Amino acid sequence: MITRIEKSKAQQRAAEMMRQAGIQIGDHEIDLIEVVDFGLSHLETEGVQVFTMVSTQRIAAKVLVLFPNQTEPEHWHPQVGDDPGKQETVRHIWGDLRFYVAGDDNMKEGFIAQDKESAYTLRHERVLKPGDQLTFEPYEKHWFQAGPRGAVLYSFSTTVRDGLDGFTDPDIQRITVVKDED
Amino acid sequence: MITRIEKSKAQQRAAEMMRQAGIQIGDHEIDLIEVVDFGLSHLETEGVQVFTMVSTQRIAAKVLVLFPNQTEPEHWHPQVGDDPGKQETVRHIWGDLRFYVAGDDNMKEGFIAQDKESAYTLRHERVLKPGDQLTFEPYEKHWFQAGPRGAVLYSFSTTVRDGLDGFTDPDIQRITVVKDED
Secondary structure (H helix, E strand, O other), X not given: OEEHHHHXXXXXXXXXXXHHOOOOOOHHHHHHOEEEOOOOOOOOOEOEEEEEEEEOOOXXXXXXXXXXXOEEXXXXXXXXXXXXXXXXXXXXXXXXXXXXXXXXXOOOOOOOOOOOHHHOOOOEEEEEOOOOEEEEOOOOOEEEEEEEEEEEEEEEEEOOOHHHOEEOOOXXXXXXXXXXXX | OEEHHHHXXXXXXXXXXXXXXXXXXXXXXXXXXXXXXXXXXXXXXXXXXXXXXXXXXXXXXXXXXXXXXXXXXXXXXXXXXXXXXXXEEEEEEXXXXXXXXXXXXXXXXXXXXXXXXXXXXXXXXXXXXXOOEEEEOOOOOEEEEEEEEEEEEEEEEEOOOHHHOEEOOOOOOOOOOEEOOO
C-alpha cells in the first residue's frame, strides 16, 4: 500500500529521472506513471516506476525507473492461454543497474534486502552499461536492482499481463493499492 | 544504390543525431545502423536510417532517423501467412516531424518530392511534437517527413518483415544495394 501523496511524489521523481536520462515525457503524462510497491509497502526498498509508451494485445514498450538502491523483485512471465508468455528485452539507458539471472553466484555490487534471502534465489550478477541489453524468454526468472544513482531502462516486450506474473516472494501482490491519507 | 562511403557517412550522421536527441548508442553499434534508400538512389530526398534495438519473431523496437527534409515513402504492412500484419506505434523524440495518414487534405508544412505526386496519395498532415505518438494497424497506409532539423523517433511494433511491406511507388525496392566505389 502507498498513499496518494507517496504516489504523486514518486511519479514526479521518476519523471525527473527520465528527463535527466534524455527520455521525453510530457507534463500530461506524469500522472500516467505507474508506481508499484508489489504490495510490500516499502516502495523505496522494493518497487518500480513504470511509464508505458505502448501496450496492445501484441506488444508493449515501457520505460522503467528505479530509485537509488531500489529493487524489482524476482519474477517470471508464464504462459497465459494461447500466449506462450511474455518475451522481454531490456536496454539500459542511464544510471547504475545490475540484473540477476540464472548462473553461478558472482554477486559483488548488489545486495539482498534484509530478511529476504529466500525471495531472491538468483545470484548471478550482470552489471549493465548504458546501451547494454538482455533478453528474457517466457519463464526465465530475473530480478534487478539500481545502484547509488538509480537507473532508467527500456522494456520492450510482447503483450503484458503483469497481474499474472510469477514471483518468488509469496507476499507479493502485483497490483498496488493506493490509499487516501488518514 | 548507395556507395560504402555514403553508407558510412549516413551512419555517423544518424548516430550523432540520436545522441543529440538523448538516445544511447554505443560506438560499436554505429555500423549496425541500416541506411535505406528504397532503391531510389537519392538517399537525402527519400530514405531513412534505422537503428534496431530489438527484432524477434514477435516484436521489434527501433529508432528511426530522418535527415533534414528527408521523406520515408508511403507504405503499409500487409498480412504475411498466419501473422495478421505489423502493428506499429511511432513516438516522436526529437526534431521536426510530420506524418501523413488517411483523411482530408490539410497539408501545410510538408511537401511532395518533385515528379512524385502519384507515389504519395495521403495528404492528411499530423505535425508531431516530442512525446506525441501514433499507432498504425496492418494495411493502414502512412508516410512521414522531417522538417529543417531532421527527426528522431521510436518505432515499436510486432515482428518486422520489411522486405514484404507494400509501397505506393512501384519503383521502390526495400532492400538497399550497397556498392563499392568505382
